[in-house]
Structure formats: structure tokens, C-alpha cells
Amino acid sequence: MPLMYRKELYVFDRDRPVKAVIRRYTERDFAELIRIQQECFPPPFPSELWWNEEQLASHVARFPEGALCVEVNGELAGSMTTLIVRFDPAHPHHTWAEITDNGYIRNHDPGGNTLYVVDISVRPRYRGLGLGKWLMQSMYELVVHRGLDRLLGGGRMPGYHRVADRMTAEQYLDAVVRGELADPVITFLLRCGRTPLAVVPDYLEDEESRNYAALMEWRNPFKAAERAGS
Known part of the structure; x- marks a missing residue:
């Protein structure tokens, strides 16, 4: 039986509390999720990398716990999708297509050690409310619940161009981490x-x-504490 998930919380539009709900997305959300991708x-x-209905159907069939969306005042405002993989930190190089099965997640491995981020998207008009950070926090909770080693994902570096x-790309990342440069995606991930x-x-x-x-x-x-104590 898939793990049910629903989180009700308040986010802030400046100083004004706004009610939000984080839940699993379902088939009735597919059309809106595709529109969100187009906006984001x-x-x-490349438009061919936007979600299609077949991919979304695979997410909710294969790993519904890893398919979350956020609503604000009843409107779908963003989503985050993950799968579980086996990851070896000694061999980190891969492509998004390889590790996510081109977004179809047919390679989802319930026995893996890593929760991998396929995508996170928040509608531009809802940015600034902290929705992306709350979606990320919800996936951290899933990592702990499942006893996985980590959450992992490839972050775009849209400021690099x-x-x-x-x-070099490595120098750019180092500069962002040192606070000498800011990147829309990497800086957000650091904040998360x-x-x-x-x-x-x-x-x-x-x-x-x-x-x-x-x-x-x-x-x-919790896994890090276990390793430190062993």
C-alpha cells in the first residue's frame, strides 16, 4: 500500500500568511503539471524535456510517494518528482536521461540507497513563498522515513553562460559556494x-x-550519526 502524504502549512507572501497543501499528485493534475513545466x-x-502524460502516469504508478505537488489557495503552484536509485559516490558521473530513464523512472529501485530528484518546478508567480524549499523538506522526510543514505540531484547552473x-564550471560552482557569485538554482539548493x-x-x-x-x-x-558512532 503506497504511503499516503498530506501536509498543511502556512507560507508567507511578504508578511501575510497563505495556506498551502503538499500532497501526492494524481492523474487529475497532469494537464496543470505540464502547464507548470512550460511556464518554468x-x-x-528544450520543450521536448517538458513532462508528458505518459511520464507522469509512470511516476504515480511506480513511485507515488516520490510524486508531490503543492497547492496555494486551491491552485496547483509547483511539483517535485523523485525515484530511488543505487548510487556509488565514487562514480558520480551520469546524465539526467540515464539516471531518470528519460523521466519515465522505469528504473526505480525500491532497494536502492538514494532518493534522486527528477524535477522540481514552481510557477513563476508563486516564487518567493518558499514553496520549493518546502517541497525539498518533504523529500528529506521521505529519505529519513525510508532509511536512505541521501537525497541527490543534478542542479542546473543557469548563470554559468x-x-x-x-x-570552468568547477570554478563557477566554487565561486557560488563562496558567495562571490549567485546562481538562481545552485544558490537556492544551498539555501535548502x-x-x-x-x-x-x-x-x-x-x-x-x-x-x-x-x-x-x-x-x-541519522545515517551520518550511525557512521560517526561506528
């Missing part, structure tokens, strides 16, 4: 508690990131 990832991001002529593991080339067709991604993780603190 406009060109030059502005400095690619004078910095994610830490860099590696820079991955040819991760995803992404002109702004020059096809690089920063592989960033959140380690299960």
Missing part, C-alpha cells in the same frame, strides 16, 4: 541544505548551463 522552463530550454568564457558533490558534464541539454550540472546531495543525518 521557457526557451531556450555569463562567465563561461573565463571560468544541499551540498556539492561533483560537477557533471553533458548532464542535460541546457544552453544556459553549457550542459553542466552540479551534483548536490543532502545526507540523511
Whole structure:
């Protein structure tokens, strides 16, 4: 029986509390989820990488616990999708297509050690409410509930194209971590508690990131404590 999940909370529009609900998405949400993708990832991001209904159907069939959405005042405002994989930190390089099965997650492995982020999207008009951070927190809860080692995902580096002529991707990531530069995605992930593991080339067709991604993780603190005490 799939684990049920529903979280009711208040987020803040400046100083005004606004009610939000985080829950599993279902088939009735598919059309709106696709519209959210189109709003979140406009060109030059390739449109063929937006969700399609077959992918979304696979998410809710294969791993419904990893298919979450957030509503604000009854309107769908964003979503986050994950799958479980076996990951070896000694061999971090992979592409988004390889590790997510091109977004279909048919390779979901309930016996794996890592919760992997397929996608996180928040509608532009709802950004600033902290919805992405709350979605991420909900997935951290799933990591702990499942006893997994980590949450992991490749973060786009959309600011990199502005400095690619004078910095390597690794140098750019280091500059963002040091606070010398800010990146819309990487800085957000740092604020969510994610830490860099590696820079991955040819991760995803992404002109702004020059096809690089920063592989960033959140380690299960209970597993980390076990290792420290062993």
C-alpha cells in the first residue's frame, strides 16, 4: 500500500500568511503539471524535456510517494518528482536521461540507497513563498522515513553562460559556494541544505548551463550519526 502524504502549512507572501497543501499528485493534475513545466522552463530550454502524460502516469504508478505537488489557495503552484536509485559516490558521473530513464523512472529501485530528484518546478508567480524549499523538506522526510543514505540531484547552473568564457564550471560552482557569485538554482539548493558533490558534464541539454550540472546531495543525518558512532 503506497504511503499516503498530506501536509498543511502556512507560507508567507511578504508578511501575510497563505495556506498551502503538499500532497501526492494524481492523474487529475497532469494537464496543470505540464502547464507548470512550460511556464518554468521557457526557451531556450528544450520543450521536448517538458513532462508528458505518459511520464507522469509512470511516476504515480511506480513511485507515488516520490510524486508531490503543492497547492496555494486551491491552485496547483509547483511539483517535485523523485525515484530511488543505487548510487556509488565514487562514480558520480551520469546524465539526467540515464539516471531518470528519460523521466519515465522505469528504473526505480525500491532497494536502492538514494532518493534522486527528477524535477522540481514552481510557477513563476508563486516564487518567493518558499514553496520549493518546502517541497525539498518533504523529500528529506521521505529519505529519513525510508532509511536512505541521501537525497541527490543534478542542479542546473543557469548563470554559468555569463562567465563561461573565463571560468570552468568547477570554478563557477566554487565561486557560488563562496558567495562571490549567485546562481538562481545552485544558490537556492544551498539555501535548502544541499551540498556539492561533483560537477557533471553533458548532464542535460541546457544552453544556459553549457550542459553542466552540479551534483548536490543532502545526507540523511541519522545515517551520518550511525557512521560517526561506528
